[in-house]
Amino acid sequence: MIAESFSVEKGDYLRAGEASTKMKNMLKKLGIGGSVLRRISVAAYEVEMNLVIHSLGGTLSIDLDGDYIWLVSEDIGPGIPDIESAMREGYSTADEIAQGMGFGAGMGIPNMKRNADVFEIESEPNKGTKIKMGFLMGGGKSE
């Protein structure tokens, strides 16, 4: 089992994307490539950006376990009040700064769900959100 975790800070747009890029490079070195690597990269980037834009900060971790690569995001709040809406394409609560940079298309969580073979989300208002995604190493979904 190989695991690594990265901390992601609220509003840190300059470093945003760094954790996903590091994860991608790490997986590449382990010989993971092609479609599964691209799907993980998209999901990792979207979840990292969600931490930057919406959370008060959190961690992103990756874990290789048996047939799956697990990507887990855990933050310290503020939680998603309406998960059902957040799962819908086009729904966004991103602020003006984020929108001006081209975020807030309302595709974040839908993009994660589309790319992951396993997708679980738990969120509690004023506590935090945990997203767990699994990617089947030998095959899984197509892009």
Added chain:
Amino acid sequence: MKVNELSKLINAKNLHDIGLENEVKSGYTCDLLSWVMARGNEGCAWVTVQTHMNVVAVASLKEMACIILPDDITMEEAPLNKAKEEGVAVLSSPLSAYSICAKMAKAGLPSC
């Protein structure tokens, strides 16, 4: 088509000299990053007016061939250095996004 051939086709300036041999397989234009994350492909030439660090992250994670900035837009040094590090070419063209896409389509590049 290679990036340096595409660069000539759209009268672009190469903002750094890395990635010019990348193979361009398709073209796309959009300024919403998640939209591009969902629809962009590996080998894509992506036309956007966004020039910040995250544009480079998206292009690199999707293994795109190049970023094309229309209307003579340029990119600041920090994202440019990052693009260089990641092997993503960055072109700046005097043409509009519309004209760049029209030229790419005419040259036979499909949409992502």
